[in-house]
Amino acid sequence: MIEVIGFKKSFGTKQVHKGVTFDVKKGECLGLIGGSGTGKSVILRSLIGLEKPDSGKIIIDGVDITKMNERELLEIRKKVAYAFQNGALFDSMTVFENLAYPLREHFHLSEKEIKDRVHDQLADFGLEGNEFVYPGNLSGGMQKRVGLVRAMMMNPQVILYDEPTAGLDPFNTKKIQDLILRLKSRGVTSILVTHDMPTANAVCDKMAMLSQGRIEAQGNMAQLNQDERGAIAKFISGEEF
Amino acid sequence: MNYFAIPLLAFLIETVTFIGGLGILSHHVFRETISGKTYWKLISEQIYQVGYRSLPLILITSGSIGMVMSLQFGLGLEKFGGKLYVPKLVAATFLREMGPMFTSLMLAARVGAGIASEIGSMVVTQQIDAIRALGTSPIKKIVIPRVAACLIVLPILATLSNIVGNFGGLIVGATELDLDPSFYYLKIMATASLEDYLSGFGKTFFFANFISLPACYFGLNVKNGAKEVGIATTKAVVVSSIMILIGDFFLSKVFWMIAKWV
Ligand SMILES: Nc1ncnc2c1ncn2[C@@H]1O[C@H](COP(=O)(O)OP(=O)(O)OP(=O)(O)O)[C@@H](O)[C@H]1O
Ligand SMILES: [Mg+2]
Numbered sequence: 001m002i003e004v005i006g007f008k009k010s011f012g013t014k015q016v017h018k019g020v021t022f023d024v025k026k027g028e029c030l031g032l033i034g035g036s037g038t039g040k041s042v043i044l045r046s047l048i049g050l051e052k053p054d055s056g057k058i059i060i061d062g063v064d065i066t067k068m069n070e071r072e073l074l075e076i077r078k079k080v081a082y083a084f085q086n087g088a089l090f091d092s093m094t095v096f097e098n099l100a101y102p103l104r105e106h107f108h109l110s111e112k113e114i115k116d117r118v119h120d121q122l123a124d125f126g127l128e129g130n131e132f133v134y135p136g137n138l139s140g141g142m143q144k145r146v147g148l149v150r151a152m153m154m155n156p157q158v159i160l161y162d163e164p165t166a167g168l169d170p171f172n173t174k175k176i177q178d179l180i181l182r183l184k185s186r187g188v189t190s191i192l193v194t195h196d197m198p199t200a201n202a203v204c205d206k207m208a209m210l211s212q213g214r215i216e217a218q219g220n221m222a223q224l225n226q227d228e229r230g231a232i233a234k235f236i237s238g239e240e241f
Numbered sequence: 242m243n244y245f246a247i248p249l250l251a252f253l254i255e256t257v258t259f260i261g262g263l264g265i266l267s268h269h270v271f272r273e274t275i276s277g278k279t280y281w282k283l284i285s286e287q288i289y290q291v292g293y294r295s296l297p298l299i300l301i302t303s304g305s306i307g308m309v310m311s312l313q314f315g316l317g318l319e320k321f322g323g324k325l326y327v328p329k330l331v332a333a334t335f336l337r338e339m340g341p342m343f344t345s346l347m348l349a350a351r352v353g354a355g356i357a358s359e360i361g362s363m364v365v366t367q368q369i370d371a372i373r374a375l376g377t378s379p380i381k382k383i384v385i386p387r388v389a390a391c392l393i394v395l396p397i398l399a400t401l402s403n404i405v406g407n408f409g410g411l412i413v414g415a416t417e418l419d420l421d422p423s424f425y426y427l428k429i430m431a432t433a434s435l436e437d438y439l440s441g442f443g444k445t446f447f448f449a450n451f452i453s454l455p456a457c458y459f460g461l462n463v464k465n466g467a468k469e470v471g472i473a474t475t476k477a478v479v480v481s482s483i484m485i486l487i488g489d490f491f492l493s494k495v496f497w498m499i500a501k502w503v
Contacts, residue, residue, distance in 0.1 A: 050370050070378070077376040084374070088367035102375050150375070 001026040001158065001189045002047065007056035009042060016042060018213030019056070029180065029190045031200040033235060034210030040193045041085060043210075044160040047191070048082050049073035060158070078106060081156035085163050087147030089135035095122070095146055096131040102153040121149045125175065141168045148176070158189045165196045177202045197236055209235055259458070259480070266458050267450075270388055273380045283386035284393075291352050291387070292394030296401075298351060299344050303402035306339055307331060307409030315418040324418055328428035331410040336437040340403040342489055345448035348395060349481040353456040356387050357477035360460025361470035369461070384457045391449040399445045403438070440496040447492060451484040 007020040016039040024030045034040050045051040047058060049065055057064050065076055089098050099118045103109055109117075122128050125145050135143055148164055161180065165173045173196070180190065180203045194200050200207060201221065208218035209232050217231040224232050314327045360383060363369050372379045407429055414420035459473040459480070 045370070048374055050373055070373075073373075074376050074378065077374055082374045084367055084371060086367070088371040088374075090368055090371065091366065105375065105377050154376070 001028075001061060002191070003057070003059040004043070004047075005057040005059070007043065007046070007058065008054045009039070009046070009051070010054055015213060017053070017056075020210065020213070020215055022208050022215055022218060024189055024191060026189055027184065027187050028205045029184055029192060029203055031204035031207040032191055032193045032210060033195065033200070033207060033232070034216075035235075038210045039213070040210055041162055044082060044162055044191065044193060047160055048077050048080050050082070078154060079156055080158040080160065081151040081154065082160045083148045083151040083162060083164055085166075086140075087135070087143035089143055089147055089150070091135050094132045094134055095127070095138070098135065098146060099150050099153060102150065106154055117153070121153070124179075125149055126172075141172065144168070145172065145176075148179075152179075152183070156188070158191075159183065161190060161192045161194070163194055163196075164192070165194060165199050173199060207232055211235075259455075262462065263454055263458055266384070266461075267454060269380050270384055270454070273378060274385055274389075277381065280381065280386060283382065284389045287386045287390030288394055290355075291348070291390040292398065295348055295351055295394075295398065298347055299398050299402050300405050302343055302347055303340065303406040304409040306343055307335060307406030308413045310334065310339070310406075311410035311413040312417055315414065315420075319418075324420065325428075327414055327418060327420065328410070328425045329432035332407055332429045332433040333437050335406045335410070336403055336433055336441050337493070338441065338489070340406055341399045341441040341445045341448065342485070344399045344402045345395065345445065345452065345485045346482055348391070348398070349452045349485060350478055352391065353452050353477045353481045354474045356453065356456035357460040358470055358474045360457060361463035361473045362467075364461060364463045365465060365467070365470060379461070384461075387457060388450065388453040391453040392446060395449040395452070396442055396445040399441065403441070436500055440493070440500065443496060444489065444492045447488055448485050451488055452481045455480045455484065 002024040004023070005021050007017050008015070009017040020043065022030070032040055032043070042051055046053055047060070047065075049068060049070075053066055056066070058066050060076060060080060065073065068076065089095075090101070093101070096118055099121065100114050103114050103117060118131070119128065122131065125148075127142065127145060127149070130138065130142070130146075135146065138146065144164065144167065148161070151159060164176050164180075168176065177199050180192065184190065184203065192200065192204060204221060206218065206220040207224055209216045211231070219227070219230075219232070224230065227233060310331050311327055314330050315324055318324055318326060318330075360369070363383070369379050369383070372382050411422055411425045411429075414425045415422045456477040459477045463469045463473050
């Protein structure tokens with residue numbers, strides 16, 4: 001479903017990715033870990049064309065998106081959703097309008113259907129009653145959850161989660177794990193960027209670790225759990241490597 | 242040597258980048274205007290923001306400028322017994338230059354700054370990225386409504402400015418220059434021509450783009466942080482004011498040439 005081959009990207013003189021290669025099969029969930037600033041968010045942003053790699057290929061559903069122009073990318077973005085690290089909500093719109101935005105843009109729904117869908121989703125996340133609040137007045141964790149809900153509104157085939165559980169309480173973390181699992185059981189492919197190992201263990205099929213511009217190590221969960229000397233195990237336990 | 246050369250070079254590069262960037266932005270705006278759906282609701286919201294909310298500013302400045310012009314022309318011409326020409330002079334200058342020009346400059350300050358800072362902060366808070374990530378186009382959602390609103394609003398505001406400016410002139414004519422208001426009014430009507438009006442009116446369509454496009458450009462090119470939003474805002478106002486002032490000269494020439502032809 002997703003294939004990244006030899007992905008390279010620099011900002012100015014700083015080379016962040018020196019050739020990243022990995023793939024995610026349909027219905028799988030890949031956990032992407034790595035130190036802060038190693039370029040995990042940049043990879044996710046590139047997967048929906050918000051950022052263009054300097055070289056390398058990004059193949060989604062059989063097509064290379066690095067050659068697409070902005071108009072062609074709009075179609076990709078209906079299939080692939082990106083849940084921003086900080087929510088990236090529209091601050092001039094209420095929570096309701098934020099969530100209704102993708103529905104109004106891409107579906108022909110009646111006002112009542114939009115209302116019902118938004119309410120259902122909000123209730124699902126324990127966010128009911130906040131419909132008419134502006135994002136600026138929500139807590140960081142709430143903004144993040146609303147952002148996540150907004151990304152899912154279009155029933156995408158692929159979801160890219162950028163640290164969805166960072167800064168959330170255990171109860172909401174559990175809810176997000178359940179959500180990811182639920183979507184996965186529906187066949188949604190996903191990439192989860194996270195530092196939260198319990199969540200990664202709960203939802204991921206495999207893990208990849210980004211370090212110094214490359215995928216330093218990868219493997220499926222069973223392999224990783226056995227290998228206590230590997231780079232990923234060291235990263236998780238906080239050792240230097 | 243380097244103290245001058247380096248900033249100069251930086252300035253040149255920046256100018257070339259700006260001209261190129263503005264060209265590309267205009268191209269995108271044009272292409273996306275003629276294809277796909279149009280967000281009428283967003284355009285009307287912007288018309289309210291850009292137009293209706295600028296109304297007090299434009300009316301007050303135009304009124305004062307008209308009054309000052311009438312006073313200065315009146316006192317200056319009185320010595321030569323030319324007071325009777327005040328209505329004609331004020332009307333012609335206002336319709337051709339002052340109305341469109343001051344309206345545009347005021348709008349560049351008020352609206353240009355607003356657009357640049359709003360878009361700039363949307364970039365910083367990743368809202369522009371979010372628009373793209375949700376399968377929509379920031380050009381269509383953000384830029385086109387603002388460009389369209391300026392194009393619709395500026396000619397109307399300039400026309401209102403003409404009316405209020407001349408009215409200001411009339412008041413001062415009556416109170417300070419002892420000109421009979423009905424004489425003043427008839428004089429405007431008799432001397433001001435449609436050509437005067439159209440030459441000013443025509444410019445406003447260019448000025449509207451000189452305001453909205455640079456503001457959108459500088460806003461969209463903010464990379465990070467609140468400081469850059471401030472810089473972008475300043476640049477938007479400065480650059481559009483310069484474009485208006487320089488453009489005005491060339492447009493005036495062009496309109497004179499057209500007037501000669503027809
Ligand atoms: N637009 C940009 N301009 C310049 N540098 C950038 C830009 N975007 C990202 N970078 C740089 O790329 C590197 C990777 O950034 P990225 O946000 O992907 O890190 P990350 O792995 O997601 O970190 P975190 O875990 O803290 O979110 C950083 O060093 C950052 O400074
Ligand atoms: Mg990140």
